[in-house]
Amino acid sequence: MSLRITRAGLQTTVQAAPRQGRRGQGMPTSGPADALSMALANRLLDNPPWAPSLEITLGVVTLVFDQPTQIALTGAVCDFTINNQPREFHRSLQVQPKDKITLGAPRSGMRTYLAVSGGFHVAETLGSASTYLPAGLGGIEGRALQDGDELTFKPRHNDLVPCETPPDIRRDPGADVILRVVPSVEFKALSSRSRKTVFTNAFTAARQIDRMGIRMKGPPLDMWPGSGQLASSAVFPGTIQCPEGGEPIILGPDAQTTGGYPRILSVIAADRHLIGQVRPGSTIQLIYQTLEQAEKTNRQRAAHLATWLPQEALLR
Amino acid sequence: MADPSIETLAEDSLLVAGLTLGQAQALASELEASAAWSEVVQGLDSVAVSFDPVRIGRSSAHTGLAEALQALPEHPPTTDHPSLELPIRYGGPDGPDLERLSEQLAMEPAELIARHQSTSYKVDLIGFMPGFAYLSGLDPRLKADRLPTPRYRLPAGSVGISGLFSGLYPLDSPGGWPIIGRVQTALWDPTSADPFVLKAGMTIRFVSS
Numbered sequence: 001m002s003l004r005i006t007r008a009g010l011q012t013t014v015q016a017a018p019r020q021g022r023r024g025q026g027m028p029t030s031g032p033a034d035a036l037s038m039a040l041a042n043r044l045l046d047n048p049p050w051a052p053s054l055e056i057t058l059g060v061v062t063l064v065f066d067q068p069t070q071i072a073l074t075g076a077v078c079d080f081t082i083n084n085q086p087r088e089f090h091r092s093l094q095v096q097p098k099d100k101i102t103l104g105a106p107r108s109g110m111r112t113y114l115a116v117s118g119g120f121h122v123a124e125t126l127g128s129a130s131t132y133l134p135a136g137l138g139g140i141e142g143r144a145l146q147d148g149d150e151l152t153f154k155p156r157h158n159d160l161v162p163c164e165t166p167p168d169i170r171r172d173p174g175a176d177v178i179l180r181v182v183p184s185v186e187f188k189a190l191s192s193r194s195r196k197t198v199f200t201n202a203f204t205a206a207r208q209i210d211r212m213g214i215r216m217k218g219p220p221l222d223m224w225p226g227s228g229q230l231a232s233s234a235v236f237p238g239t240i241q242c243p244e245g246g247e248p249i250i251l252g253p254d255a256q257t258t259g260g261y262p263r264i265l266s267v268i269a270a271d272r273h274l275i276g277q278v279r280p281g282s283t284i285q286l287i288y289q290t291l292e293q294a295e296k297t298n299r300q301r302a303a304h305l306a307t308w309l310p311q312e313a314l315l316r
Numbered sequence: 317m318a319d320p321s322i323e324t325l326a327e328d329s330l331l332v333a334g335l336t337l338g339q340a341q342a343l344a345s346e347l348e349a350s351a352a353w354s355e356v357v358q359g360l361d362s363v364a365v366s367f368d369p370v371r372i373g374r375s376s377a378h379t380g381l382a383e384a385l386q387a388l389p390e391h392p393p394t395t396d397h398p399s400l401e402l403p404i405r406y407g408g409p410d411g412p413d414l415e416r417l418s419e420q421l422a423m424e425p426a427e428l429i430a431r432h433q434s435t436s437y438k439v440d441l442i443g444f445m446p447g448f449a450y451l452s453g454l455d456p457r458l459k460a461d462r463l464p465t466p467r468y469r470l471p472a473g474s475v476g477i478s479g480l481f482s483g484l485y486p487l488d489s490p491g492g493w494p495i496i497g498r499v500q501t502a503l504w505d506p507t508s509a510d511p512f513v514l515k516a517g518m519t520i521r522f523v524s525s
Contacts, residue, residue, distance in 0.1 A: 023355040024348065025512050027446040125506050126446075135446050135489045137506065185323045185331055232441060232450070234357035234364030236329055257357055258443035266326030269369045294327040295369065302370045315369065 001069070003116065005149045007062035009103075014122050014139040014151070015113075016129035017050035018316060023257040029237050030132040033211055033253050033276025034111055034173075036305075037075035039313035040165055041115035044072035044092040046156060049313035051119025052129045054145075056103060056112040058279070063101040063114075069155045070094055070117040071101070074165070076109025076277060077172050089172075090165040109173025110209070110279040118156035132254060133211070169308045173277035177205075179250070179267045180287045182294045184239065186262035189227035194246075197221070198264070198286060203248070205282040211254040214278050220246030227262055235259045238267040238275065240286075250275055250284075268294040269315040270301040320388075322381055328369035329355075330377055332385055333362045337440055341516050342392035346384055352377070358516060360441055360450075397518040399436070403500045403525030404475060406432075410498035417460055417477070417494050431455040432496065432522065437482060439518040447486035447504055447512035451520060454482050466492035473499040475522070484520075486512060500525045 005012070015038060018031030032038040032055055039049035059078040073080055073089045080087050081102050087093055095101070106112060122129035122139060131139025140149060190198065203216035221242055235241065235251055241261040242248045248264065252275055267275060268289060278284060289297065302314045320334045332343060337360060344358035352372060353365040367377045406429045407414040418425040437451035460477045467490060474485045476493025483493050486503035499522075503513045514520075 020354055023357045024344065024442070025446065026442045026444060026448050126511060132446075135487050137446075137487070182324075182327055184325050185333070231360040231362075232443060233333075233359030233362045234325070234329075234331065234443075236326065236355070236364075236366055238326065256444045258359055258441070263325065266329070268326070269328050291324065291327050291374065295374065298327065298369045 001067035001154060002150045002152045003120070004064045004066070005061070005145050005151070006064055006147060007060065008145040008147050008149065009056055009059060009061040011057040012061060012145040013055050013131040013133070014052050014120060014129060014145075015055040015131060016052040016119075016122065017127070018253065019126055019128045019130065022126060023234070023236070026257050027126055028132065028254045028257060030138065031128065031130045031253055032113065034075055034113070034273045035313070035316035036273035037111070038113045038115070039309055039316065040090070040169070041072045041074040041113045042119070043309055044090070044163055044165065045070055045115055045117045046160065047115060047117065047119055049310060050128075051115065052122045053113050053115040053119065056114060057110060059103045059105045059112060061103045065095050065099050065101070066097055067155070068094070068096050069153065070160045072115050073112060075112040075173065076106035078106040078112060079104035090170050092160055092162050092164075108175040108279075109277040111276050116153045117160065118154045120151045120153050122151075134254060166308060169305065173274070176283040176285065177274055177278050178285045178287060179274060180271050180289045180294065180297065181240065181265040181267050182289055182291050184263040184266045186227065186230070187264050189223050189262035190242070190264055191222035191224060194221040194223075199288045203284040203286070205278045205280055205284060207280045209278065209280055211252050213252050213255055214250045214275065216248050216250065216284055218247070221248065222246065223262065230260050230262065232258045232260055235263060236266070238269070238272045239263050240265040240267065250278075252276065268297060270298045273316065320385055322378060322385070324374070325364060327374060329364055329366040330374070330381055331362055331364045332381060335361050335363065337361065338392050338394060339388060343384060343388055344516070346388070350380070352380055357443070358441060359443070394517060397515055399519035399521065400513075401521050401523050404497045404522040405500060405525055406497035411475075411496040413463075413494035414496045417496060420460070421458065423457075428458065428496065431458055432482070433524070437520045439514050439516050439520065440481075442512065442514065442516055445485070445489045445491075447514065448489075449484040449486070449514045451482040451484060452480070454480050456480065460494055462492045463494055466490055470495060471498065473501070473503060475499060484514065486514065497522075
């Protein structure tokens, strides 16, 4: 059974589980940029949270199924039709052979997730089917999908009970992104003034956004002289680095494992999925949290999500 | 060198800073044996760990790290890694920057090659990109700057130079180091549970193929 991609869009990749425990070998975490949205899509189809799904960047995609199955869409909301009939996000939906699925461009947010019953069949590399583009591994030949590609799947259920994401769990990405952050190891590399303005001034996401990181434009941050280069040391998705030019970079799921720029802040675990929805030009506001506040936010967030999602999908 | 200290990277990751390279390698391999850590990442003078922020939490993570640090000898015995001889081809399509770099360093390409081959290297660190090896021991005469613009894609096995390190790209990846040659054997096996051949602490020699 297969899905044919008739229009692949800007960057559509197969994503599955984040790769865990391999950063020590230099292997980035990879996996879905907005892991929460992907887990929610799979939840609607009774799939495991990391069943291989499509991560669609800035929409404009057309797909045709050759067999009956169920699908669900989450993440950046766009016009979405099945055979020209408008359909909704965050619902399990039945599709029939030859049904044509079209996605427009999202009004806000960056990435839409499309899950299929049972997940797409993709071989695992280094423990996951997730596509990691910089080294060309995982997914379909390690690359983004192209027009004409076909993906196979085997529906898990023939008669899925229709369901939708509970309203208190669903959060559609907006035009502005608020990220709660805690200070990181080199926070004090910022001048005393910049340690305040980094939270009062909003940033704008630069045009160059990829799954490795997001460069933020704004009044440049001042650094103490000589704080620019460090001996190569660990960074993680969510780390905010600040090179000497004073324009901070938020690291994403494909971020390198070590770096030499000062690590000034880190996005808290509960908000890291939002990094995947920042698009060029998005306004980004950083909100300071103490470590204790962050821990409390994470606990509350995990407890809330646990009412709907399995344990392994929480705080991803 | 400052005394080692435990610092906070985030609410779910901690950093042991102020280590010697030998201590960082020993501590990292010690910590990798524990199931408490989601990730253990060795740096040149540090080791970072990440953990589940709800199920493990910062204070027990801190205690675990402090204990591992306490047990760490000041001069840890170096783990006995096998030394490896890697067959390499210099210049031409395998080393597109050899000519230009030789010119910059005011030596013949043959001299650059001889100097690069004359020493043995230590794998100080695996990091940055998948399996990327930072090799120390470079002849200081070969010190080089990064390329002004990184290449979009380098073939697996490419050997570069940057600063006082030589670097080895085990798989096709983007890269900003000037490339002088290419190793002729596979340095990773995607089907293996332990896919990367090179490990921190190994000794490497380049031999002509």
